[in-house]
Amino acid sequence: MRIRFATCFFVLLLTTPLAAVEEGIVEASGEAQIKGGDKVAAKKAAVADALRRAIEKVVGIYIESDFSSVQREVVKNNNDQFYSNVSDKLVQKAQGFIKSYDVLAEKAEGDVLNVTVRAHVFESKVKAELKSLADLIAAAGNPKLMVVIQEVHVAANGEQSVSQTGEFAGYIQEELLKLGFELRGKEKAADTADESVEAYDAWSKDVGGIARMAREAGADIVIEGRVEFRDMGKVTPEMAGGLDSLVGSTKLVVGGVVRGVDAATGDIFSVKTLMHKEFGSDFERARNRAMRGSLKRGKRINAVLTTFDQLLADATIAFKKTADRGQAYVVELKGVTSFRKQGKGFIKLLGDLNGVTSVKQKAFTGDSLEIDVLCKCSTEELQERIFSACDANASLSNIDIVNTSGKKLAFKL
Numbered sequence: 327m328r329i330r331f332a333t334c335f336f337v338l339l340l341t342t343p344l345a346a347v348e349e350g351i352v353e354a355s356g357e358a359q360i361k362g363g364d365k366v367a368a369k370k371a372a373v374a375d376a377l378r379r380a381i382e383k384v385v386g387i388y389i390e391s392d393f394s395s396v397q398r399e400v401v402k403n404n405n406d407q408f409y410s411n412v413s414d415k416l417v418q419k420a421q422g423f424i425k426s427y428d429v430l431a432e433k434a435e436g437d438v439l440n441v442t443v444r445a446h447v448f449e450s451k452v453k454a455e456l457k458s459l460a461d462l463i464a465a466a467g468n469p470k471l472m473v474v475i476q477e478v479h480v481a482a483n484g485e486q487s488v489s490q491t492g493e494f495a496g497y498i499q500e501e502l503l504k505l506g507f508e509l510r511g512k513e514k515a516a517d518t519a520d521e522s523v524e525a526y527d528a529w530s531k532d533v534g535g536i537a538r539m540a541r542e543a544g545a546d547i548v549i550e551g552r553v554e555f556r557d558m559g560k561v562t563p564e565m566a567g568g569l570d571s572l573v574g575s576t577k578l579v580v581g582g583v584v585r586g587v588d589a590a591t592g593d594i595f596s597v598k599t600l601m602h603k604e605f606g607s608d609f610e611r612a613r614n615r616a617m618r619g620s621l622k623r624g625k626r627i628n629a630v631l632t633t634f635d636q637l638l639a640d641a642t643i644a645f646k647k648t649a650d651r652g653q654a655y656v657v658e659l660k661g662v663t664s665f666r667k668q669g670k671g672f673i674k675l676l677g678d679l680n681g682v683t684s685v686k687q688k689a690f691t692g693d694s695l696e697i698d699v700l701c702k703c704s705t706e707e708l709q710e711r712i713f714s715a716c717d718a719n720a721s722l723s724n725i726d727i728v729n730t731s732g733k734k735l736a737f738k739l
Contacts, residue, residue: 369432372440376443380427470509473515475495477491488520499512511543530551546589561577576608576612577603578612598640655708681701684699
């Protein structure tokens with residue numbers, strides 16, 4: 327994953343022929359803007375960009391040739407953190423992944439400097455980095471996400487209205503789907519976002535309720551918040567600051583706060599403030615440009631990707647925590663006739679299961695016992711481990727599954 331969205335480029339990598347890399351030798355091109363006439367700094371930045379692209383080629387080839395189908399999907403769908411790590415190392419002259427390199431060509435076109443390099447990449451280090459990333463995401467259970475973002479339009483006179491289209495949330499969901507994430511609770515999320523500003527504020531303050539709604543939908547992480555599109559009116563000559571092309575256009579300011587919430591714990595792991603301005607012939611066109619993006623210095627910039635890239639970096643840290651502690655499940659046992667003989671024994675049985683890191687009684691009503699469980703396992707694995715353990719327990723041997731919904735497993739005696 328980028329942390330600059332490398333998704334489309336990554337797809338191209340997967341079609342690169344194996345001949346492109348021979349014993350770790352790769353050719354790649356990079357570019358950088360020449361600022362203030364400083365070609366030395368521009369060349370350094372362009373070389374770093376070229377080396378990053380060289381490593382990306384190696385990444386794509388190894389995913390195709392050395393990884394299992396499951397590992398390929400995991401890394402392909404979650405490669406932003408890898409590219410982020412690579413970029414960080416490139417700032418330090420790429421010593422982490424590049425053994426050596428030569429600059430084959432350089433050419434300035436206007437204020438952009440292009441270079442081509444031939445690099446010798448440490449293949450073993452790239453493979454090790456890829457495998458650790460694949461293992462991390464798999465250990466976190468290939469997290470499921472829920473997106474609840476309210477879109478509010480503010481007219482030039484200050485009047486507010488809640489958009490019923492949910493386009494901003496839709497674009498965020500698009501980016502998630504491109505990366506292979508599963509989305510949960512889309513209908514419930516849309517209904518929540520369509521509420522009034524006051525109702526959404528009340529919902530947003532109840533972080534425990536947000537986490538509970540996500541768990542019920544089978545999501546591990548919630549991306550929630552409000553984004554305002556504020557119409558600042560027509561640009562006057564005074565406001566344009568000498569940029570005559572802007573005079574008469576509509577200025578739009580996009581602002582808001584978007585958070586990441588861990589559904590298992592209710593912890594807020596990310597808070598991002600969004601601020602983006604755009605211009606268009608009218609409000610709708612400016613809003614469209616803000617979401618779909620406009621080219622600036624050869625790169626597509628928009629409010630959606632700016633927000634998403636930042637959240638994704640924090641989400642990766644949350645994935646690591648999930649991998650360390652285990653995934654959150656709710657296990658329900660119905661038909662309990664004696665808590666002392668059956669309920670307590672079932673709780674202890676869960677705590678003794680392989681991979682379980684935490685067991686807490688949630689509720690006991692009538693004949694139904696609910697338990698919060700953290701397990702470094704999948705839903706299917708937890709289910710089978712419960713069956714196996716109950717088979718060896720006389721008071722629980724007649725247990726059967728009623729249903730599974732998201733991260734909730736319901737059993738009965």
